[in-house]
Amino acid sequence: IPNCPVIAIDGPTASGKGTVAALVAGRLGYHYLDSGAIYRVLAVAVERAALNPDLPVDLLRIIPMAANLPVQFRDDRILLGGVDVSESIRTEDAGVMASRLAVVPEVRAGLLQRQRDFRQAPGLVADGRDMGSVVFPDSFLKVFLTASAQVRAERRVRQIEGRGQKADFQAIYSDLMARDKRDSERAVAPLRPCEDALVLDCSNMPIDQVVSTILNWAQERI
């Protein structure tokens, strides 16, 4: 186990990575990195600047934005240039824009160091798509957390309705499939379990069981 241990939790959208990673970090007293939030903050910055990543001329402005993104994590709030964007980064639009930006290799490279800066004593739990493969390849435990598309869409619907908003299952299901496809088919850091990852299908597992499974795996290695 390296000096500052990292647990990587990767997987598709709505598999439960964020919820589980934060709980595992809490139990171990480790720091927590929500790497998707960084992609989402960039997405909001790009939307506010009315830039389109499909236009080469706009992409030339987006790439330096990624490398110099003025993002701050303060307590449980996320700030972009000092403005609280904790809520606006969670919209479906921001998620879609994040996944469009995430296919650009220069964008990924620009965000790399910012993610690695989260590695601090006593340890880190990081969730995303490429935590185990690219950002923290020396993680002492790599988990690929997944669940069926049906279950993930149902969980997303419940999550949205829990916030008192209306959710359309069909729309969420097809957005989820489109995002899975874009995330898995891109050339750089595609979404797939790395060789040394333990795959955990949590379609039929309550959250606390997922958390205890991961804690047991961590314990075995410490």
Ligand code: CDP
């Ligand atoms: O929570 P959800 O899985 O819907 O998304 P997220 O983790 O917040 O990430 C939003 C998008 O950013 C994903 O669809 C990915 O395209 C991208 N992303 C990535 O490429 N690599 C990461 N490490 C994290 C997110």
Ligand code: CDP
């Ligand atoms: O971060 P990611 O997009 O992978 O998913 P999340 O936002 O952590 O989880 C999506 C929803 O699924 C949340 O409302 C979790 O509470 C729920 N969930 C669940 O019901 N059972 C699990 N085993 C894992 C997550």
